[in-house]
Amino acid sequence: xxxxxxxxxxxxxxxxxxxxxCLLLADAAFASGKYVQGFxxxxxxxxxxxxxxxxxISSVPCTIHSNIYNPDYVVVVDESLLSSVDVTAGLSPEGxxxxxxxxSPEELRPLLRGYTGGVYTIDARSISEKYLGRYFPxxxxxxxxxxxxxxxxxxxxxxxxxxxxxxxxxxxxxVIEGNMKCLTESMKEVRxx
Amino acid sequence: MSIRERLSxxxxxxxxxxxxxxxxxxxxxxxxSTEIPQYxxxxxxxxxxxxxxxxxxxxxxxxxxxIGASAAGARAVTATSSAGLAFMYEVLYVAASSxxxxxxxxxxxxxxxxxxxxxxxSDSMGARDSGWLQIYAENNQEAYDNYLQAMRISEHPDVRxxxxxxxxxxxxxxxxxxxxxxxxxDVKKFVGEYHPEHALMGRDHPLAVGPYDSxxxxxxxxxxxxxxxxxAKKVILDVAAxxxxxxxxKYGFFEEYRMEDAEVALVLIGSxxxxxxxxxxxxxxxxxxxxxxxxxxxxPFPMEELAQALKNVKAVAVMDKSEGYSGCGGPLFAETRxxxxxxxxxxxxxxxxxxxxxxxxxxxxxxxxxxxLLKIVETGEVGPRYIHFGQRSSQEEVL
Numbered sequence: 001x002x003x004x005x006x007x008x009x010x011x012x013x014x015x016x017x018x019x020x021x022c023l024l025l026a027d028a029a030f031a032s033g034k035y036v037q038g039f040x041x042x043x044x045x046x047x048x049x050x051x052x053x054x055x056x057i058s059s060v061p062c063t064i065h066s067n068i069y070n071p072d073y074v075v076v077v078d079e080s081l082l083s084s085v086d087v088t089a090g091l092s093p094e095g096x097x098x099x100x101x102x103x104s105p106e107e108l109r110p111l112l113r114g115y116t117g118g119v120y121t122i123d124a125r126s127i128s129e130k131y132l133g134r135y136f137p138x139x140x141x142x143x144x145x146x147x148x149x150x151x152x153x154x155x156x157x158x159x160x161x162x163x164x165x166x167x168x169x170x171x172x173x174x175v176i177e178g179n180m181k182c183l184t185e186s187m188k189e190v191r192x193x
Numbered sequence: 194m195s196i197r198e199r200l201s202x203x204x205x206x207x208x209x210x211x212x213x214x215x216x217x218x219x220x221x222x223x224x225x226s227t228e229i230p231q232y233x234x235x236x237x238x239x240x241x242x243x244x245x246x247x248x249x250x251x252x253x254x255x256x257x258x259x260i261g262a263s264a265a266g267a268r269a270v271t272a273t274s275s276a277g278l279a280f281m282y283e284v285l286y287v288a289a290s291s292x293x294x295x296x297x298x299x300x301x302x303x304x305x306x307x308x309x310x311x312x313x314x315s316d317s318m319g320a321r322d323s324g325w326l327q328i329y330a331e332n333n334q335e336a337y338d339n340y341l342q343a344m345r346i347s348e349h350p351d352v353r354x355x356x357x358x359x360x361x362x363x364x365x366x367x368x369x370x371x372x373x374x375x376x377x378x379d380v381k382k383f384v385g386e387y388h389p390e391h392a393l394m395g396r397d398h399p400l401a402v403g404p405y406d407s408x409x410x411x412x413x414x415x416x417x418x419x420x421x422x423x424x425a426k427k428v429i430l431d432v433a434a435x436x437x438x439x440x441x442x443k444y445g446f447f448e449e450y451r452m453e454d455a456e457v458a459l460v461l462i463g464s465x466x467x468x469x470x471x472x473x474x475x476x477x478x479x480x481x482x483x484x485x486x487x488x489x490x491x492x493p494f495p496m497e498e499l500a501q502a503l504k505n506v507k508a509v510a511v512m513d514k515s516e517g518y519s520g521c522g523g524p525l526f527a528e529t530r531x532x533x534x535x536x537x538x539x540x541x542x543x544x545x546x547x548x549x550x551x552x553x554x555x556x557x558x559x560x561x562x563x564x565x566l567l568k569i570v571e572t573g574e575v576g577p578r579y580i581h582f583g584q585r586s587s588q589e590e591v592l
Contacts (some may be wrong), residue, residue: 023369026199026369027199027369030199030371035370035371036199036369036370036371037368037369037370038368038369038370039363039364039367039368039369040363040367041363042310042311042363042367061371063331063332063466063467063468063470063471064467064468064471064555064556065331065332065361065364065365065368065464065465065467065468066468066553066554066555066556066558067553067555069555
């Protein structure tokens with residue numbers, strides 16, 4: 001990780017909200033005064049196909065417009081990708097991968113093709129189903145990566161997200177509390193080293 | 194006072210359109226420009242614009258709608274990409290030759306086939322000889338700023354030609370980045386209103402648009418059109434100067450980046466310029482005199498000015514993000530090499546065709562191109578002049 005910029009790569013499946021989470025992270029970083037990039041990489045657009053999205057979060061303007069090959073952090077929104085996608089390819093050993101899974105980091109490390117950096121897991125399904133009643137993994141995953149990467153100051157992040165939810169869900173305020181619960185619980189429950 | 198925001202390139206264009214509030218928007222969606230009519234439809238539904246939003250059944254019809262509206266004296270806009278632009282092909286020429294200042298937001302995507310949705314410049318490069326002005330952007334900010342300048346250039350009495358405001362599909366159109374917006378009021382004031390001297394709806398001066406032009410006159414009309422394209426150069430610079438005075442951001446025909454003492458340089462278009470700037474900084478830190486020329490205005494082509502910018506460079510790589518199938522290089526190479534022909538000692542020059550159909554180009558890739566140029570300078574040997582760069586198989590790679 002350079003002193004000024006953090007690069008994050010998201011792996012998910014079409015329809016799970018990895019792109020939305022990536023853009024939400026860009027929003028939150030923007031709100032805290034950063035220069036941001038949030039962009040998806042598109043292949044065939046279908047539900048369920050592996051998709052990738054990227055964030056650059058920087059204290060100075062960033063002009064690079066390529067995909068990210070040596071990320072500081074990786075987020076895996078769908079555990080089933082581990083067998084088909086080399087999610088830790090190019091990932092900094094000083095960084096970490098955050099995986100949506102009920103399993104422990106120790107159980108998943110052998111699936112990571114020799115990656116030696118940090119491995120974290122978060123059970124985004126349980127949290128989402130508990131507080132939103134349905135499976136929307138992106139909010140818990142967003143909170144987990146902020147907690148692990150410290151790319152944003154966590155308290156400020158929670159406050160910015162609450163403001164953002166009030167704006168985004170102005171017509172359905174009943175989901176704001178559940179989303180906020182998803183954020184705070186995920187930050188508490190993400191585990192690993 | 195500019196407004197700090199974060200928007201994708203498509204949102205930036207839609208925002209500029211909302212602020213300008215054009216008379217007619219002819220809409221037909223195609224990836225990756227679909228979001229532009231999508232956002233704009235919301236503005237129409239919310240009553241934020243007074244625009245007549247015409248949904249049509251094809252791009253040929255969207256451009257034809259723009260032509261009809263513009264001929265009637267309206268300010269008409271549309272947006273498209275790739276095959277959508279290709280489907281407009283016949284009527285692009287009608288718009289230009291009828292001297293109708295239509296504004297088209299082109300979100301660059303490769304042309305089919307094989308079918309692919311990702312970025313290169315083959316769509317707008319295919320339309321480079323259609324008589325349209327073409328201005329390209331590196332990022333969302335430039336897409337927005339170029340759009341704000343578009344109508345003053347295209348509607349100017351010395352020009353009166355349609356204009357394409359181009360940005361890279363997905364790379365720019367779908368990337369959310371920081372941007373400075375201007376207030377609605379300041380934008381409206383800068384762009385101004387459109388009052389054409391002649392229009393179908395002007396009852397005091399009846400005229401016909403698009404009739405048969407017989408042999409004794411048709412060539413003269415084409416020459417007038419060519420003169421208008423030449424006139425656009427001054428207007429583009431005048432509008433850029435006023436834009437800088439008003440909003441503080443500077444534009445020209447192209448951007449020269451670290452060119453003051455450059456020995457090796459790239460000439461390219463679009464979002465890759467930002468990646469190349471990072472590479473220039475990296476190489477400069479190692480003592481390499483690397484520079485970059487990012488072409489903003491491709492039509493009219495700034496031939497004399499580009500030659501001046503390159504006259505002291507030893508070796509130049511022109512990076513074409515479209516394959517012209519000429520058998521001898523892409524369109525930017527042809528223009529750039531022609532521009533340098535009259536220099537007493539033109540730089541050695543190669544064409545690097547890259548990034549086709551979304552093939553990514555990272556800082557490390559750009560560095561290989563500069564290293565190739567350094568080798569040319571060192572050995573004096575140019576080697577192959579027409580290279581395809583970034584292929585799957587390293588056996589196919591020259592660089």
